[in-house]
Amino acid sequence: MATADASDDPDGEYDPDEFPVPALEARAQRCAARLREADRVLVASHIDADGLTSAAVAAAALERAGVPFESLFSKQLDADDLDRIAATDHDTVLFTDFGSGQLDLIARHEERGAFTPVIADHHQPADADGRSPSASGTESRPVDTEFHLNPLLEGVDGASELSGAGATYLLARALEADGTDNRDLAALAVVGAVGDMQDGEDGLSGANERLVADGVAAGALEAETDLALYGRQTRPLPKLLQYASEARIPGISDDEAGSVEFLSGLDVPMRDDDGDWRRWVDLTGDERQTVASALIRRAVASGVPAERVDGLVGTTYVLADEEPGTELRDVSEFSTLLNATARYERADVGLAVCLGDRDEALARARTLLRNHRRNLSEGLQWVKNEGVTTEEHLQWFDAGTRIRETIVGIVAGMAVGAAGVSRSKPIVAFADAGDGEVKVSARGSGHLVRSGLDLSAVMREASRAVGGDGGGHDVAAGATIPEGEREVFLAAADEAVGEQVK
Ligand SMILES: [Mn+2]
Numbered sequence: 001m002a003t004a005d006a007s008d009d010p011d012g013e014y015d016p017d018e019f020p021v022p023a024l025e026a027r028a029q030r031c032a033a034r035l036r037e038a039d040r041v042l043v044a045s046h047i048d049a050d051g052l053t054s055a056a057v058a059a060a061a062l063e064r065a066g067v068p069f070e071s072l073f074s075k076q077l078d079a080d081d082l083d084r085i086a087a088t089d090h091d092t093v094l095f096t097d098f099g100s101g102q103l104d105l106i107a108r109h110e111e112r113g114a115f116t117p118v119i120a121d122h123h124q125p126a127d128a129d130g131r132s133p134s135a136s137g138t139e140s141r142p143v144d145t146e147f148h149l150n151p152l153l154e155g156v157d158g159a160s161e162l163s164g165a166g167a168t169y170l171l172a173r174a175l176e177a178d179g180t181d182n183r184d185l186a187a188l189a190v191v192g193a194v195g196d197m198q199d200g201e202d203g204l205s206g207a208n209e210r211l212v213a214d215g216v217a218a219g220a221l222e223a224e225t226d227l228a229l230y231g232r233q234t235r236p237l238p239k240l241l242q243y244a245s246e247a248r249i250p251g252i253s254d255d256e257a258g259s260v261e262f263l264s265g266l267d268v269p270m271r272d273d274d275g276d277w278r279r280w281v282d283l284t285g286d287e288r289q290t291v292a293s294a295l296i297r298r299a300v301a302s303g304v305p306a307e308r309v310d311g312l313v314g315t316t317y318v319l320a321d322e323e324p325g326t327e328l329r330d331v332s333e334f335s336t337l338l339n340a341t342a343r344y345e346r347a348d349v350g351l352a353v354c355l356g357d358r359d360e361a362l363a364r365a366r367t368l369l370r371n372h373r374r375n376l377s378e379g380l381q382w383v384k385n386e387g388v389t390t391e392e393h394l395q396w397f398d399a400g401t402r403i404r405e406t407i408v409g410i411v412a413g414m415a416v417g418a419a420g421v422s423r424s425k426p427i428v429a430f431a432d433a434g435d436g437e438v439k440v441s442a443r444g445s446g447h448l449v450r451s452g453l454d455l456s457a458v459m460r461e462a463s464r465a466v467g468g469d470g471g472g473h474d475v476a477a478g479a480t481i482p483e484g485e486r487e488v489f490l491a492a493a494d495e496a497v498g499e500q501v502k
Helices: 022-037 049-064 079-087 100-111 164-174 183-195 207-217 237-242 256-264 285-301 306-310 331-342 347-354 360-386 408-415 446-450 455-464 486-500
Strands: 041-046 069-074 092-096 116-120 221-227 313-319 395-398 427-434 437-443 469-472 476-482
Touching (some): 022 092, 022 116, 041 079, 049 069, 049 092, 049 164, 049 183, 049 331, 069 347, 079 100, 100 116, 116 164, 164 207, 183 207, 183 313, 207 221, 221 285, 237 256, 285 306, 313 331, 331 347, 360 408, 408 427, 437 455, 437 486, 455 469, 455 476, 455 486, 476 486
Parallel strands (some): 041 092, 092 116, 395 427
Antiparallel strands (some): 221 313, 427 437, 437 476, 469 476
């Protein structure tokens, strides 16, 4: 049995010949061997930044290995999706960034010979009854399939140490033929990990660190200590500071005039020759130092807690081959761009950008991103106006058709900490999904997870109790339930959270 630190390099030295996550090598090799035998592979992937980068890593690796493939995307891989996949004439299906949670459904198709599944995922595997192993409280025995690559099966944390794109990257490394080096694909895997919020203040950790090392060694990625605010590549400086939800500095956060005033008081030219605001990426190293130091002094003087001041500077990742000043250069901005394509049913656009399209697809993605930002801010405003309902162990709101079901989870996460929205209870959001179904998204916190919260189990149990289905991660999970079952679902979820969080 491998342990959680099996991926740690004992002497800390980078060994390019060592498999990036040794605990997962045997599984990766088994999956790769099966894919090499296939005439044609259908790559089925989750629709989000991690799923898109998973598909891109798989596509690049299969192409380099000379294996023909097609790709498709799905929001949650439900029974209907699987029926459609089974109806295609592909005999091998590679599931990326989902599949483990649907093992019970997939196994049924496999048993009747519809296709051979190969799974590269990091979500909680379902057992034969469809329960997640952690939900039963005891070691239940998952149904398994022969070609299953998931960090959780080898004691590596799938929530924080390896994403779907990370698991797919390991598969890509196992697919390398002589003379092929797939380490450049680690850059996309890092975008996926950050898209799944696996990075902390000190950047990525555990198995993900080795992916970073691969990307750096391949020249595709740079890890830097820098100002840890979102938008270093593309945001004009005042907006960078004003929208910095990471820090919350009085007189600067949410304060455009305050941000401009703060910047104007520094001995750094803030506008370029055309009179436009400069961006963080436009500043020299010395200028960045000046701004960062002043910002930290200001935060300390304003009474911002020390840990949040420390958080102003952290490990950031840059895609070395991308144009500076574009969304693609910074992994966080890249992942947001991808989410903006995925949430509006344009996974094809996001995948094309991942695979190198810098013309039409990139322009389309940027338009989708502008639209996404507007929808998020309108959604957040709606939640602030309407407020949430507080139950014993959780809080919730039902957006109906007011917030798109594909972004309601992001809005729920953004709403936490707003007036009337507690940080001490998970938040559950409902939105109409059409066809008589309601989408449920739940968000917790690291603190709640440490107290026992596992939203993946909560969503799965409560949704299955009303004829729906769900799953995800301990800190963020989702479900789909039939219309009219909200109250019963809420009662089950409230009880489940109460049992977990002591
Ligand atoms: Mn994922």
